[in-house]
Amino acid sequence: MNFKIFNKKESLRLLERIKEQFGIKELKLDYGVMQNNDKIYLISKDLAKINYKELRINDIGLYFCTIMNNGIRLSIEGSQLIGKNATKNVVEISDEELKCWFNGENLVRKDIFGYVLIKNKDDFLGCGYAKEGVIINYVPKERRVKELI
Numbered sequence: 001m002n003f004k005i006f007n008k009k010e011s012l013r014l015l016e017r018i019k020e021q022f023g024i025k026e027l028k029l030d031y032g033v034m035q036n037n038d039k040i041y042l043i044s045k046d047l048a049k050i051n052y053k054e055l056r057i058n059d060i061g062l063y064f065c066t067i068m069n070n071g072i073r074l075s076i077e078g079s080q081l082i083g084k085n086a087t088k089n090v091v092e093i094s095d096e097e098l099k100c101w102f103n104g105e106n107l108v109r110k111d112i113f114g115y116v117l118i119k120n121k122d123d124f125l126g127c128g129y130a131k132e133g134v135i136i137n138y139v140p141k142e143r144r145v146k147e148l149i
Contacts, residue, residue, distance in 0.1 A: 003060075006033035014040065014072075021071055022117065023088025029081070031061075040065045071115040073138065076126040079117050083124030089116045091128075091135065101125060102145040107135040 006014065011033045019027050031042040041061035064078040074082065083090070089112075097107055098120045107118075112130040119125065128135040 002037055004035045006035065014067075018065075018072055018074075018082060021089060021115065022082065022086040024082060024085045025087075027082060027085055033064075034061055035067075038067050039063060040067065068115075073115050073129065074117065074127040076124075076139070076143070079124040079126050083117050083119065086117055089114060090119055091116045091130075092119050093125075095120065098125070101137060102139065104137055104139055104141065104144045106137050108133060109135050 014033060015027055015029065018024065029042065030045070032045045032047060034041045034043050040063075042064045043061035047060065062077055063075045064081070065072050065074045091107075091109060091112065093101060093107065101107065101118060101120075102125075107128065109130060110133050112135065114130060115127055116130050116135060117124055117126075118128055118135070126139055128137055130136075
């Protein structure tokens, strides 16, 4: 396994990138941070003290985000954790667009670029990548909903 537990400085650097990308003034996450390849997981601070080199583990913790070359792509849970504090790169969608988003469809939006949080009313639904007038949907197939109640 290719796990790396972030030290305090690396965790703060990650939080600063997220704060800058989404216009967050104050963000505190009281978790340990673990990286497996390009994916970032939040774990209990107690778990951060365990020696993982001797264990056979595929995944641990809450999948929080993926570090990309052009920004940070938050998971659905990551968007829910930080969304309420975001003031930048947040796209509000209608109830009709909500159905499309949960079906895995891309959304049409002009003049938006980069990774954006998708929001409907008070709910944060994940992160998409906006380019050329389209927000690309990253909701995994196994998490898509065909029919909303």
